[in-house]
Structure formats: structure tokens, C-alpha cells
Amino acid sequence: MFSLMPGPFVTDAMLDPSALGLEFLGGWVAVDDTTTNATVPMARAVEGILILVSISGMTLTTSTVGVRFNNDSGPNYWHRNFTSPNVGGLATFDNDQFASQPEINVYGPTGTDNARVYQIFIMNKPNTSHLVVWQTAIVAATGAVDGQVGRPNFGGGEWTTATADQVNSISLMALSGAFKEGTTIEVFGGDL
Numbered sequence: 001m002f003s004l005m006p007g008p009f010v011t012d013a014m015l016d017p018s019a020l021g022l023e024f025l026g027g028w029v030a031v032d033d034t035t036t037n038a039t040v041p042m043a044r045a046v047e048g049i050l051i052l053v054s055i056s057g058m059t060l061t062t063s064t065v066g067v068r069f070n071n072d073s074g075p076n077y078w079h080r081n082f083t084s085p086n087v088g089g090l091a092t093f094d095n096d097q098f099a100s101q102p103e104i105n106v107y108g109p110t111g112t113d114n115a116r117v118y119q120i121f122i123m124n125k126p127n128t129s130h131l132v133v134w135q136t137a138i139v140a141a142t143g144a145v146d147g148q149v150g151r152p153n154f155g156g157g158e159w160t161t162a163t164a165d166q167v168n169s170i171s172l173m174a175l176s177g178a179f180k181e182g183t184t185i186e187v188f189g190g191d192l
Contacts, residue, residue: 026043027040029182035178039071039171045167048121051186053185054115055118055179057180064176065106067106067173069169075100077102078099078100078157079098079105081155116137129161130159130161130167132158133156
């Protein structure tokens with residue numbers, strides 16, 4: 001179950017994308033803990049897209065989040081993720097790269113009760129591949145420091161489609177488990 005609506009980022013004066021000249025193109029919020037795939041149709045195709053995702057939690061600890069465009073599930077995506085497995089000590093990074101995938105995996109720390117936030121940027125010019133860059137952070141469920149807090153996760157990817165269509169819908173998927181109630185997706189954009 002879901003409904004389309006602006007979420008918490010729009011009302012937060014500290015982070016209002018409309019102040020940057022971006023228009024709100026669509027959104028989604030989970031109203032229960034059963035959604036595994038949320039698709040946001042965009043009001044119109046634009047050349048630059050900003051997606052703000054606030055995940056209130058996942059139903060399985062091993063959930064990875066995937067992103068697809070225009071309901072394309074073909075092997076048309078590649079992605080590279082840099083994830084820090086360490087909280088204390090030296091900052092080292094895992095470097096995972098995948099080609100010819102059915103979605104872009106935007107890694108994030110695991111855990112069922114850990115809230116996660118994502119910022120995803122898409123270069124969406126017509127007649128070219130679509131470049132994607134993201135970063136994510138995690139929040140401890142209890143407000144106390146835990147083993148996941150502060151893990152930087154960031155990456156890049158590309159959607160290469162034979163038709164070179166512009167992105168006009170965005171699907172966020174829990175590749176195992178489901179999104180918990182209160183998870184939101186907000187899509188903003190503008191022409192470059």
C-alpha cells in the first residue's frame with residue numbers, strides 16, 4: 001500500500017530543493033511494512049534529477065536497495081559501490097563493481113531498525129546514457145552509537161538503454177525483505 005505525497009524534506013527549511021530552483025516531480029510513502037517495490041512516475045522528464053530517500057527500516061537485515069528506471073529490468077545497468085566496513089580505526093573501503101545488471105544497487109548499511117537516508121543524482125539528458133551518483137548514511141535506531149553509525153557509502157552507475165529514453169519513472173526496490181512503514185521517496189528536478 002502507498003500514496004503519493006510530498007514528504008519531510010519539502011517541509012524542512014534546512015533542506016528544501018525548491019530553494020535550488022528544483023520542482024517537485026513525484027513522491028511515495030510506505031503506509032505499512034509490506035512494500036518491496038515502489039515506483040514513482042515523474043510529472044515530466046527533466047535533464048537533472050535529485051531523489052531523496054528516507055528509509056525508516058527494513059524487514060530483513062540483509063536487504064540491499066535497488067533502483068530501476070522506466071520499469072526496465074533488462075541487463076542495462078552497471079554500478080560501483082564504495083562502502084566502509086569499519087567504524088573505528090582506519091577508514092578502509094570495499095570496492096564492488098558490477099556490469100550488465102537488472103538494476104543499480106545503491107548499497108547501504110544493513111540492519112532492520114536502522115534508518116537510512118539516500119541522495120541520488122541522475123544526469124538525464126536525452127539520447128545519451130544516464131549517469132547516476134549516490135551517497136547514503138545511517139542512523140542508529142536508539143539514538144546511541146552502534147556498529148553501523150558513520151559508515152560512509154557512496155557510488156556511481158549508469159543506465160544504458162537502446163532507446164536512449166529519458167527517465168520518466170523511478171522504482172526503488174528492497175531486493176530482500178520490505179521497506180518499513182514511513183519510508184519516503186521524493187523526486188525533484190529541472191533542466192540543466
